[in-house]
Amino acid sequence: MTAFLLNLATLAAISGILASTLNFIVGYAGIFSVAHAVFFGLGAYAGAQVALLLVPDPFLACLAAAAIAGGLSLCLALPALRVRGEYFVAASLGLQMVAATLFAELKPLTGGIGGLVGIPRPEILGTVVPVLPLALAALALILFLTARLQRGAFGRTLQSIRDADSAAEALGKNVNAAKTLAVVFACAGAGVAGALYALHLSFINVESFTLDQSIQIMAMVIIGGTGTLWGPLVGAVMLLSLPAVLSFIPFIPPTEVGAVQQIIYGLAMTLLMIFRPAGLVGDQTKGRSTS
Amino acid sequence: MLFLQLLLNGLQIGAIYALTAAGFALIFGATKIFHVAHGTAFTIAGYVFLFAWRAGWPGWAGAAAAVLAAMAFGVAMERYVYRPIQRHEGSFFTVFVAAFGVGIVVQNVIGMIAGRGFATVDTPLSFSAEILPDVFVAPMLWIALATAAVLFVALTLFLTRHPAGVGLRALAQNPDLIRTYGLSSNGLSVLAFAIGSALAAPAAIITVMTTGLNEAIGHQIMLISIAATIVGGIGSLRGAALAGMMLGIAESIALQVVDTQWAEAVSFFVLFAFIIFRPSGIFGVVQTR
Numbered sequence: 001m002t003a004f005l006l007n008l009a010t011l012a013a014i015s016g017i018l019a020s021t022l023n024f025i026v027g028y029a030g031i032f033s034v035a036h037a038v039f040f041g042l043g044a045y046a047g048a049q050v051a052l053l054l055v056p057d058p059f060l061a062c063l064a065a066a067a068i069a070g071g072l073s074l075c076l077a078l079p080a081l082r083v084r085g086e087y088f089v090a091a092s093l094g095l096q097m098v099a100a101t102l103f104a105e106l107k108p109l110t111g112g113i114g115g116l117v118g119i120p121r122p123e124i125l126g127t128v129v130p131v132l133p134l135a136l137a138a139l140a141l142i143l144f145l146t147a148r149l150q151r152g153a154f155g156r157t158l159q160s161i162r163d164a165d166s167a168a169e170a171l172g173k174n175v176n177a178a179k180t181l182a183v184v185f186a187c188a189g190a191g192v193a194g195a196l197y198a199l200h201l202s203f204i205n206v207e208s209f210t211l212d213q214s215i216q217i218m219a220m221v222i223i224g225g226t227g228t229l230w231g232p233l234v235g236a237v238m239l240l241s242l243p244a245v246l247s248f249i250p251f252i253p254p255t256e257v258g259a260v261q262q263i264i265y266g267l268a269m270t271l272l273m274i275f276r277p278a279g280l281v282g283d284q285t286k287g288r289s290t291s
Numbered sequence: 292m293l294f295l296q297l298l299l300n301g302l303q304i305g306a307i308y309a310l311t312a313a314g315f316a317l318i319f320g321a322t323k324i325f326h327v328a329h330g331t332a333f334t335i336a337g338y339v340f341l342f343a344w345r346a347g348w349p350g351w352a353g354a355a356a357a358v359l360a361a362m363a364f365g366v367a368m369e370r371y372v373y374r375p376i377q378r379h380e381g382s383f384f385t386v387f388v389a390a391f392g393v394g395i396v397v398q399n400v401i402g403m404i405a406g407r408g409f410a411t412v413d414t415p416l417s418f419s420a421e422i423l424p425d426v427f428v429a430p431m432l433w434i435a436l437a438t439a440a441v442l443f444v445a446l447t448l449f450l451t452r453h454p455a456g457v458g459l460r461a462l463a464q465n466p467d468l469i470r471t472y473g474l475s476s477n478g479l480s481v482l483a484f485a486i487g488s489a490l491a492a493p494a495a496i497i498t499v500m501t502t503g504l505n506e507a508i509g510h511q512i513m514l515i516s517i518a519a520t521i522v523g524g525i526g527s528l529r530g531a532a533l534a535g536m537m538l539g540i541a542e543s544i545a546l547q548v549v550d551t552q553w554a555e556a557v558s559f560f561v562l563f564a565f566i567i568f569r570p571s572g573i574f575g576v577v578q579t580r
Contacts, residue, residue: 090517094559259399269392
């Protein structure tokens with residue numbers, strides 16, 4: 001039971017990082033990416049390769065993951081600078097689909113469909129450490145940075161871009177630089193989550209980095225409340241504990257648990273958008289994020 | 292000859308894409324709703340036809356049922372999902388997430404009922420015959436092309452000649468004016484959803500009679516419809532249909548160079564290129580950011 005709870009807590013912390021970083025670009029910068037799992041995946045593969053080929057040092061793995069995911073996030077920043085709204089969602093959907101194909105096909109780097117197996121457990125100074133404290137520390141750091149950035153000048157610039165980017169530009173804000181920086185920060189964070197995920201499970205394959213995963217992260221942010229600090233965390237914990245709760249319901253056949261879980265996500269997303277679009281934590285009176 | 296074969300296959304895929312993309316573009320143009328559940332209407336229509344076929348219904352009855360099911364789904368989405376959200380001036384993204392949620396629910400419900408994996412309907416029309424040395428074509432190809440052409444002409448005539456069609460175009464351009472003239476914009480938007488969703492049904496029936504469909508095909512169809520609408524130029528029906536046809540052909544011809552699993556990626560490289568270099572699309576008015 002403790003092992004089960006520890007595992008759940010680790011996954012919740014990792015999902016918390018993913019949801020918080022996605023919320024950073026969705027909620028604060030108004031960039032609606034449905035390709036967050038791509039950067040999670042890039043980080044996971046990078047971290048796993050560092051551990052497999054060099055040393056299972058978690059800091060090195062996280063650093064490599066952040067560098068690769070952050071660097072390649074320019075694939076997302078580029079369309080984000082050019083187009084908004086529907087166009088950008090279409091571009092990020094496209095990126096997600098192409099990246100999933102790449103993950104499945106680049107066998108030397110990703111192990112193909114079979115994935116990478118036998119990733120060594122993380123060691124600090126020769127001692128094996130659990131991933132949970134590392135993930136919690138990373139989550140705390142990201143929340144701290146988000147809160148700081150949000151209150152500072154950079155955060156206000158982002159919010160002004162979200163609400164009216166031509167006005168922000170007219171005020172002399174460097175819109176392109178701010179957007180790019182936000183995307184790089186969020187995607188590097190997703191990369192760190194990926195490295196931790198790889199070290200925790202010691203097995204990864206493309207299944208965890210598909211459109212469904214991107215949508216699940218999105219659902220965490222939305223259900224919790226976009227543009228709030230704690231909303232994405234609440235969403236992450238709720239959606240992650242769902243399978244565990246469902247497995248206690250006796251009349252669902254085990255083969256259909258996955259489908260039932262998906263149906264519940266789907267319903268929750270739709271109903272919340274209709275009745276409570278600001279999410280569970282969000283301020284219901286305030287105007288919500290713009291189109 | 293391989294090239295000709297791939298081109299013909301591409302025409303068939305292109306006809307399917309053109310029909311679904313035209314439906315998506317019609318809905319988006321008239322109502323400004325980014326109907327990401329359009330692929331779901333396609334899936335529902337395909338499975339209704341499949342079930343009707345397995346239950347021994349004649350083909351025309353199954354097709355009629357499929358069209359009705361797609362229309363009912365589209366109208367229900369408008370009535371019960373999009374309209375309540377827009378009443379609270381919901382953002383584009385709220386609409387996107389709500390529609391995506393419906394897509395997930397339908398996909399999994401279908402998976403639970405019909406089982407997962409590809410399902411096809413075999414008829415004499417799907418059997419290929421050699422028309423030239425090494426070039427095989429099934430009668431379905433001609434049916435697909437004729438269906439797409441006839442429906443597209445009918446749709447164009449409807450939009451230019453019929454008062455309701457003219458109203459739809461007016462709604463696309465100036466929703467306020469519609470209200471000033473005492474027309475019901477709600478009624479017109481229901482009409483847009485009904486016609487747009489109905490267009491997905493023939494495409495779904497052709498798919499189930501040729502390559503087959505699975506419960507997750509809605510994603511792919513949605514992506515292609517969005518890609519075609521953007522590549523064609525938002526607001527342009529002929530642009531969407533043309534781009535759908537082009538994407539189908541490009542996907543098929545790319546098979547001469549790359550493996551099957553990359554076929555889908557081809558569409559997205561085209562989409563990406565358009566978004567970066569020409570976001571207004573082939574026929575669209577310039578509108579960036």
